[in-house]
Amino acid sequence: NAGVTQTPKFRILKIGQSMTLQCTQDMNHNYMYWYRQDPGMGLKLIYYSVGAGITDKGEVPNGYNVSRSTTEDFPLRLELAAPSQTSVYFCASTPTPGDRGISSYNSPLHFGNGTRLTVT
């Protein structure tokens, strides 16, 4: 069980470039999330998904797009990179509600190791 896997670990982009941050989980979790972490700011939710084909905006979605074609994968797309998107990005997942009595509301997030992105 690899858990939540993110690639790449590091990336430097020039302003205006695009890229996709990959996230995959092998725990059959329906709920997946993208957070960004900025120094002194904690984590902010960018987008989340409650299942394949369903995505919704979080707190800071501008400049990002997501898709969820499979349960396992939840890629995050930056179309026109800006310096304000320099951050550490974390993907996370939680179990499916009702699965073995687990509620999505109190189950912990399983985080990936993060992607450190610099936009110059």
Place this chain on the structure above:
Amino acid sequence: AQSVSQHNHHVILSEAASLELGCNYSYGGTVNLFWYVQYPGQHLQLLLKYFSGDPLVKGIKGFEAEFIKSKFSFNLRKPSVQWSDTAEYFCAVNARGGTASKLTFGTGTRLQVTL
């Protein structure tokens, strides 16, 4: 919408000192509360959580937290810290209900334990 405040941004303690990190939240309804820890260079890991029952919850590595509903607080404590506790600690909350367990995180407290 809920919000979380962590008033201690950077705490420096000597080994064996006692620790208390403050966490206050604002939300009018029922909440679940979490503390996550991020060791240097690693991803966030769950330290402990509260969602119902005994307001004093115990987590891993000797940490505990007490939910005081009247004060909207969920402070993290440890009687005697170790050098290996050096990390960043995040308090988080989610509201009961809704379609997903979206967490609202505090800004974090960086704990530095000196030998």
